[in-house]
Amino acid sequence: MIERYTRPEMKKIWSLENKFKKWLEVEIYALEALSNLDVVPEDDVKKIRENASFEVSRILEIEEETRHDVIAFVSCVAESLGPEKRYLHYGLTSSDVVDTAMSALIKEACEVLLNDLDELTEALKEKAREHKDTVMIGRTHGVHAEPTTLGVKIALFYSEMLRNKERLERAKDSIAAGKISGAVGTYANVPPYVEEYVCEKMGLSPAPVSTQIIQRDRHAELMTTLAIIGGTLDKLATEIRGLQKSETREVEEPFYKGQKGSSAMPHKKNPVVSERISGLVRILRGNAQAALENQPLWHERDISHSSTERVIIPDSTIILNYILKQATRIIKDLKVNESRMEKNLQGTYGLVFSQQVLLKLIDKGVVRDDAYVMVQRNAMKSWEEERSFLSILKEDKEILDYLSEEELNDCFDPKYHLKNINAIFERLGI
Numbered sequence: 001m002i003e004r005y006t007r008p009e010m011k012k013i014w015s016l017e018n019k020f021k022k023w024l025e026v027e028i029y030a031l032e033a034l035s036n037l038d039v040v041p042e043d044d045v046k047k048i049r050e051n052a053s054f055e056v057s058r059i060l061e062i063e064e065e066t067r068h069d070v071i072a073f074v075s076c077v078a079e080s081l082g083p084e085k086r087y088l089h090y091g092l093t094s095s096d097v098v099d100t101a102m103s104a105l106i107k108e109a110c111e112v113l114l115n116d117l118d119e120l121t122e123a124l125k126e127k128a129r130e131h132k133d134t135v136m137i138g139r140t141h142g143v144h145a146e147p148t149t150l151g152v153k154i155a156l157f158y159s160e161m162l163r164n165k166e167r168l169e170r171a172k173d174s175i176a177a178g179k180i181s182g183a184v185g186t187y188a189n190v191p192p193y194v195e196e197y198v199c200e201k202m203g204l205s206p207a208p209v210s211t212q213i214i215q216r217d218r219h220a221e222l223m224t225t226l227a228i229i230g231g232t233l234d235k236l237a238t239e240i241r242g243l244q245k246s247e248t249r250e251v252e253e254p255f256y257k258g259q260k261g262s263s264a265m266p267h268k269k270n271p272v273v274s275e276r277i278s279g280l281v282r283i284l285r286g287n288a289q290a291a292l293e294n295q296p297l298w299h300e301r302d303i304s305h306s307s308t309e310r311v312i313i314p315d316s317t318i319i320l321n322y323i324l325k326q327a328t329r330i331i332k333d334l335k336v337n338e339s340r341m342e343k344n345l346q347g348t349y350g351l352v353f354s355q356q357v358l359l360k361l362i363d364k365g366v367v368r369d370d371a372y373v374m375v376q377r378n379a380m381k382s383w384e385e386e387r388s389f390l391s392i393l394k395e396d397k398e399i400l401d402y403l404s405e406e407e408l409n410d411c412f413d414p415k416y417h418l419k420n421i422n423a424i425f426e427r428l429g430i
Contacts, residue, residue, distance in 0.1 A: 020100035033197035091189035098176035223291035237274035254333035
């Protein structure tokens with residue numbers, strides 16, 4: 001991922017330095033386990049633990065010749081050792097090291113993302129509380145529907161983020177698996193104890209059965225989870241973009257001192273961060289598709305997944321880390337225009353209260369279909385003439401046969417729609 005969207009904590013996790021450190025940990029833990037089984041001399045393992053080192057530049061230099069990254073790594077580490085180097089990588093296949101280390105790296109990345117999720121979830125909770133009673137129009141199909149509150153709208157994202165955290169915790173547990181089972185997963189050259197020992201030291205669980213690799217359904221679960229979380233962020237960003245349109249202007253993402261919106265038009269305040277979130281989520285979705293295609297591999301393994309994963313796994317965690325932070329900043333500093341909400345609520349001539357009139361007529365004994373026709377014809381007249389819906393209803397003699405003017409007035413009270421808001425917040429525990 002390009003530097004523009006890479007935060008320091010994820011950059012450190014996915015650095016070559018950190019990757020090779022994880023590889024070396026796997027190698028040394030495997031030797032410790034073999035020493036416990038009296039396969040490798042304890043003194044040699046001690047020397048390797050104390051002296052084994054590497055230089056990233058040297059590994060890359062050797063790889064230019066060998067065309068194999070694990071061999072280059074092992075050769076580089078061997079250069080820092082004496083005769084004990086003969087035991088380095090003893091009985092292992094490349095994927096024992098690479099896949100187990102990858103699981104540990106992903107687990108680290110997931111822990112960062114879980115913290116990011118907590119920060120955003122808390123920001124959503126606080127903003128929902130703040131605007132629990134901030135009345136605004138609800139929209140379906142982009143058209144005014146009935147009154148709601150900004151707090152309810154934000155509470156929905158809070159609830160979804162709680163589910164996203166559960167998804168990511170499950171995916172992290174699933175991916176936290178290692179394997180030290182040899183070339184085709186039969187433990188021919190390393191007994192299962194070695195795998196158990198290494199995985200315990202790495203904070204992983206042994207895969208119950210494997211081939212030469214950890215099976216890629218685990219990685220697909222992770223990547224689809226990251227895409228789902230991204231989908232929530234895209235939905236949040238799309239909502240903000242829609243509400244920031246000039247015709248609406250009910251909320252705006254923060255616009256800071258010195259910020260410029262357009263090189264040509266000085267008046268512009270564009271939802272650029274929200275748009276950036278929506279754009280980057282498209283990469284998450286595409287990467288998830290690639291992870292799904294990595295599941296079917298030939299027989300005990302092929303290498304078609306490897307090149308893909310070098311890109312998609314680091315990039316997806318880096319992207320999600322970045323956009324979670326951006327979304328948190330937007331929510332914390334969100335500009336809310338309550339006067340514009342009130343204006344927009346009244347902007348469709350009171351038509352948003354049509355269901356209340358319908359129900360009142362039904363309560364008075366009018367058949368639902370007949371009541372619907374009565375309300376709809378007046379609603380259409382209000383649309384076409386751009387006049388008060390309430391005034392037009394009061395001109396309809398058939399309506400007045402069932403409802404008094406006072407009863408009609410009662411139908412146009414926004415508070416009616418908000419009477420159960422507290423129940424929603426109580427369910428969410430906020």
